[in-house]
Amino acid sequence: xxxxxxxxxxxxxxxxxxxxxxxxxxxxxxxxxxxxxxxxxxxxxxxxxxxxxxxxxxxxxxxxxxxxxxxxxxxxxxxxxxxxxxxxxxxxxxxxxxxxxxxxxxxxxxxxxxxxxxxxxxxxx
Amino acid sequence: xxxxxxxxxxxxxxxxxxxxxxxxxxxxxxxxxxxxxxxxxxxxxxxxxxxxxxxxxxxxxxxxxxxxxxxxxxxxxxxxxxxxxxxxxxxxxxxxxxxxxxxxxxxxxxxxxxxxxxxxxxxxxxxxxxxxxxxxxxxxxxxxxxxxxxxxxxxxxxxxxxxxxxxxxxxxxxxxxxxxxxxxxxxxxxxxxxxxxxxxxxxxxxxxxxxxxxxxxxxxxxxxxxxxxxxxxxxxxxxxxxxxxxxxxxxxxxxxxxxxxxxxxxxxxxxxxxxxxxxxxxxxxxxxxxxxxxxxxxxxxxxxxxxxxxxxxxxxxxxxxxxxxxxxxxx
Numbered sequence: 183x184x185x186x187x188x189x190x191x192x193x194x195x196x197x198x199x200x201x202x203x204x205x206x207x208x209x210x211x212x213x214x215x216x217x218x219x220x221x222x223x224x225x226x227x228x229x230x231x232x233x234x235x236x237x238x239x240x241x242x243x244x245x246x247x248x249x250x251x252x253x254x255x256x257x258x259x260x261x262x263x264x265x266x267x268x269x270x271x272x273x274x275x276x277x278x279x280x281x282x283x284x285x286x287x288x289x290x291x292x293x294x295x296x297x298x299x300x301x302x303x304x305x306x307x
Numbered sequence: 308x309x310x311x312x313x314x315x316x317x318x319x320x321x322x323x324x325x326x327x328x329x330x331x332x333x334x335x336x337x338x339x340x341x342x343x344x345x346x347x348x349x350x351x352x353x354x355x356x357x358x359x360x361x362x363x364x365x366x367x368x369x370x371x372x373x374x375x376x377x378x379x380x381x382x383x384x385x386x387x388x389x390x391x392x393x394x395x396x397x398x399x400x401x402x403x404x405x406x407x408x409x410x411x412x413x414x415x416x417x418x419x420x421x422x423x424x425x426x427x428x429x430x431x432x433x434x435x436x437x438x439x440x441x442x443x444x445x446x447x448x449x450x451x452x453x454x455x456x457x458x459x460x461x462x463x464x465x466x467x468x469x470x471x472x473x474x475x476x477x478x479x480x481x482x483x484x485x486x487x488x489x490x491x492x493x494x495x496x497x498x499x500x501x502x503x504x505x506x507x508x509x510x511x512x513x514x515x516x517x518x519x520x521x522x523x524x525x526x527x528x529x530x531x532x533x534x535x536x537x538x539x540x541x542x543x544x545x546x547x548x549x550x551x552x553x554x555x556x557x558x559x560x561x562x563x564x565x566x567x568x569x570x571x572x573x574x575x576x577x578x579x580x581x582x583x584x585x586x587x588x589x590x591x592x593x594x595x596x597x598x599x600x601x602x603x604x605x606x607x608x609x610x611x612x613x614x615x616x617x618x619x620x621x622x623x624x625x626x627x628x629x630x631x632x633x634x635x636x637x638x
Contacts, residue, residue, distance in 0.1 A: 187435050194436045243432055263437070267452065270433045273426075274456050274469075288457035288486050289530075289554045292580050297555030303584050304544075304551050 189236050192216060194245060198263040203249055203256035206233045308364045308372055311620040315361035315613055322354035322609075327517040331524045337586045339594035340531035342602040344501065347525050349606035351508055354517060357613040359409050364620060366402030369394040374621035412511050419507035424462075431460055434469055441470070447487065449475065455556045459490040466494040477556055482549040485541040492536030498529045527579040534583060547587035554580045 196212045197204065204212070210233045237257055240246040249256045274287065292300070327350060330336070336343035364374065369391045370384065371377035381402075384390060390399075438448040447468045450456070455474040460467040468490045470483075478486065493499070505525045509518040537546050594602075 188440070191436050191439075245432075245436065266433055267437055270430070270437060270450070271452055271454065271456075273430060274458060275454065288489060289550050289580055289583075291556065292554045296581065297551075299581065300551040300555050300584055303581075303588055304547060 197259040203258040205254045312365035315357045319357040331520040340528040344528045346606045349609040353609040362401040362405035415511035416507040485546040488537035488540045489533045492533040
């Protein structure tokens with residue numbers, strides 16, 4: 183696990199794949215397992231405090247909800263991976279209103295007839 | 308100051324209607340996107356300056372015949388709460404208009420900027436969680452989506468280039484290099500700032516042809532500039548193929564076919580795709596240097612014009628004498 187960002191992503195991956203809310207201890211175990219086999223794994227055990235830091239960061243950003251009733255606190259993903267992906271792709275493809283200033287896309291998609299014209303243009307050389 | 312105000316008003320009208328319409332239709336811009344972009348920025352800046360300047364100089368006429376003296380007299384009059392005897396309603400409307408327009412334009416710019424950076428930081432967070440870094444290309448991330456997309460996310464601490472799995476599948480290595488070089492050029496040339504400024508301009512003045520035409524034209528020019536940068540690294544044909552392949556690829560996003568094709572954004576970008584590919588395939592030579600210098604000089608002159616008029620009226624170089632001539636010529 184190289185960076186905090188990558189640790190956050192790994193944490194979300196575990197939470198998205200989990201069927202039930204997980205405690206920080208559960209997460210630490212799952213992350214250490216994943217880190218041991220993954221490319222970024224150093225074999226070093228993660229500290230629970232590190233996991234808690236990552237979780238509170240994710241909670242502040244609204245990606246994770248915490249159940250404070252249970253002991254220890256358990257965490258779950260606020261929104262599914264598919265929903266986040268849909269939000270992202272809507273922004274990327276420009277179909278979200280008022281979002282086109284966020285990014286400059288390589289090229290937008292054109293209609294079938296325009297695609298045909300493009301192919302003709304390329305075939306002329 | 309009446310002459311200054313009239314000249315500024317004439318310039319403002321020209322820059323708000325005929326000039327942007329002519330420039331948006333011009334075809335030489337494809338051969339010189341850099342200076343064309345400069346010209347658009349000059350038109351927007353000079354347009355705003357002359358609009359506000361015309362209202363201000365007209366409104367300040369009863370307060371004196373020099374801009375600075377009149378401004379001082381104006382604030383003194385506000386403090387006193389009384390208008391000078393010659394002042395009429397139209398001049399007061401013009402003054403209010405100048406203040407409101409100036410505040411409106413600046414606020415819009417600030418709001419657009421803040422909103423875009425918020426959206427961008429949210430987008431970065433999502434990308435961070437949903438994409439994997441590409442080990443062989445630092446600063447590049449792969450999004451696990453079948454739709455072939457590539458874009459750049461400018462920002463601190465470093466900019467990101469995002470490619471989708473669908474894009475990697477669609478393009479070969481050389482074409483991919485073209486796409487990455489294109490996206491890097493956007494970031495390095497700070498295109499997002501230009502686009503943001505024109506977006507703010509449009510949202511501030513939605514009824515002006517200048518605003519909407521300028522935004523569309525600037526969007527295309529920025530793409531051509533990034534293309535030109537990429538052409539230094541890859542062959543023209545490779546870049547043209549990459550553009551055409553991505554543009555005409557099926558939108559294979561699961562469950563959401565052809566997301567972007569219905570709306571106006573897609574229609575505008577479709578026209579630009581044709582122009583981009585055509586200039587790559589036809590290998591049109593860039594605009595001759597003297598012509599480019601002329602366009603650059605025109606851009607400088609556009610901004611200098613209203614500035615000199617306002618300064619001249621502030622220093623009482625031109626306007627006092629000419630105003631007297633105009634007035635006495637009339638009387």
